[in-house]
Amino acid sequence: MPETSTILWIRNPLACADANAAGGVVIAGSRIVEKVPAGGQPKQAVSTTFDASQHVLLPGLINTHHHFYQTLTRAYSPALNKELFPWLTTLYDVWANIDQEQMEIASELAMVELLMSGCTTVADHHYVFSGALLDAIDCQVETARRLGVRAALTRGSMSVGRDDGGLPPQSVVQDEQTIIDDSQRLIDRYHQPEDGAMTTIALAPCSPFSVSRELMRESARLAETNGVRLHTHLAETEDETAYCQKLFGMRPLDYIEECGWLSNRTWLAHGIHFNDDEIRRLGLAGTGIAHCPSSNMVLGSGLCRTLELEAAGAPVGLGVDGSASNDHSNLAEEMRQALLLGRLQYSPSEVTHHAVIRWATQGSARCLGRDDIGGLEPGQQADLALFKLDELRFSGAENPLAALLLCGAHRADRVMVAGRWRVTDGLPCEIDLGALMARHDQAAKRLRKAL
Numbered sequence: 136m137p138e139t140s141t142i143l144w145i146r147n148p149l150a151c152a153d154a155n156a157a158g159g160v161v162i163a164g165s166r167i168v169e170k171v172p173a174g175g176q177p178k179q180a181v182s183t184t185f186d187a188s189q190h191v192l193l194p195g196l197i198n199t200h201h202h203f204y205q206t207l208t209r210a211y212s213p214a215l216n217k218e219l220f221p222w223l224t225t226l227y228d229v230w231a232n233i234d235q236e237q238m239e240i241a242s243e244l245a246m247v248e249l250l251m252s253g254c255t256t257v258a259d260h261h262y263v264f265s266g267a268l269l270d271a272i273d274c275q276v277e278t279a280r281r282l283g284v285r286a287a288l289t290r291g292s293m294s295v296g297r298d299d300g301g302l303p304p305q306s307v308v309q310d311e312q313t314i315i316d317d318s319q320r321l322i323d324r325y326h327q328p329e330d331g332a333m334t335t336i337a338l339a340p341c342s343p344f345s346v347s348r349e350l351m352r353e354s355a356r357l358a359e360t361n362g363v364r365l366h367t368h369l370a371e372t373e374d375e376t377a378y379c380q381k382l383f384g385m386r387p388l389d390y391i392e393e394c395g396w397l398s399n400r401t402w403l404a405h406g407i408h409f410n411d412d413e414i415r416r417l418g419l420a421g422t423g424i425a426h427c428p429s430s431n432m433v434l435g436s437g438l439c440r441t442l443e444l445e446a447a448g449a450p451v452g453l454g455v456d457g458s459a460s461n462d463h464s465n466l467a468e469e470m471r472q473a474l475l476l477g478r479l480q481y482s483p484s485e486v487t488h489h490a491v492i493r494w495a496t497q498g499s500a501r502c503l504g505r506d507d508i509g510g511l512e513p514g515q516q517a518d519l520a521l522f523k524l525d526e527l528r529f530s531g532a533e534n535p536l537a538a539l540l541l542c543g544a545h546r547a548d549r550v551m552v553a554g555r556w557r558v559t560d561g562l563p564c565e566i567d568l569g570a571l572m573a574r575h576d577q578a579a580k581r582l583r584k585a586l
């Protein structure tokens with residue numbers, strides 16, 4: 136970590152996502168203090184430099200949607216080749232057995248994987264609170280702090296089980312008051328409202344098919360009172376639209392609007408099945424969309440209308456989604472997926488590598504309600520991802536920035552969070568990767584044996 140007196144110049148990158156920082160950026164403490172133009176020198180005296188001439192420099196990538204615990208159920212045979220609802224009902228019974236130790240290992244593995252892919256801010260949506268796993272968010276906060284990664288953790292919830300017409304088994308649903316009380320406890324204990332926050336808490340009832348209308352409304356009230364954000368899955372599949380029509384007599388967006396959620400406090404995972412009028416309303420409200428291309432392809436859910444949403448005014452960010460529907464946690468790879476999927480819908484000239492990098496940085500930051508991350512502007516946090524193009528897949532590439540997406544970058548060489556290097560030479564600092572994978576593999580095996 137640079138001492139407070141250290142002024143570090145990340146000097147002359149091979150390429151940079153911000154054309155005005157072609158000469159690099161200057162870091163003091165946890166913040167960027169200067170962008171250096173091409174061929175220029177910093178205006179202030181620097182005490183140390185990092186030669187970035189072999190690196191492509193991006194603002195740290197920001198992941199807006201994940202379920203860390205699902206790294207324990209990757210490529211799980213009984214859930215393969217299914218659409219969302221049957222996929223969920225197969226996996227709920229497995230997830231119901233996850234305990235605190237497994238949760239901690241799964242969270243660490245997911246965060247390290249994200250970090251190594253150039254991600255500096257991780258969001259997680261955790262909604263499984265069975266008897267053996269009541270302190271999942273506390274465990275995630277501790278793990279994120281230990282790793283030095285910025286985290287937007289959401290207190291998820293499920294309150295409608297199979298007995299009441301919902302999808303999840305009764306063993307993983309909680310009553311509304313327990314959920315509200317725990318949400319308030321987590322906000323009071325961990326949420327940092329300030330600029331530069333390393334930990335934020337948001338409220339995240341899981342989905343229309345696992346949460347009561349009352350809990351949706353009460354969550355919106357609690358978020359407003361505490362100044363925290365709201366997150367949920369919405370408009371992911373046609374099945375969900377049919378479920379909402381049947382149960383609530385309205386489409387998913389009308390339902391969340393009625394519950395007080397259509398605002399710029401909210402970001403929604405997936406946001407696929409919106410009509411033109413709904414996109415207009417989302418844009419007017421400034422509601423964010425966490426676009427999860429790999430997950431949408433794996434489950435065959437559909438195509439998010441990213442460009443129409445952005446044009447209407449809705450922030451669009453990227454999410455890898457949980458590791459049972461992706462099944463990796465690699466945000467650099469997710470950028471490539473977003474580029475390719477986008478070009479099935481729109482002209483290649485519209486879905487450029489610049490547009491996708493914007494989604495993974497500024498767009499994601501807006502989804503999380505933050506302007507202190509996602510860019511390289513002076514005053515913003517020193518969250519950086521630096522990629523080397525020294526693998527076979529990049530050989531011969533002419534445009535370094537485009538090569539990240541087109542050749543398939545998947546591993547950052549260096550990652551900085553709040554002015555501290557957290558990945559160097561492609562490896563996470565202070566982490567024994569082999570030991571972590573061995574513990575994680577054992578935890579996954581133990582979970583499968585519990586069935």
Ligand SMILES: [Zn+2]
Nearest residue numbers: 368404456457
């Ligand atoms: Zn999800």
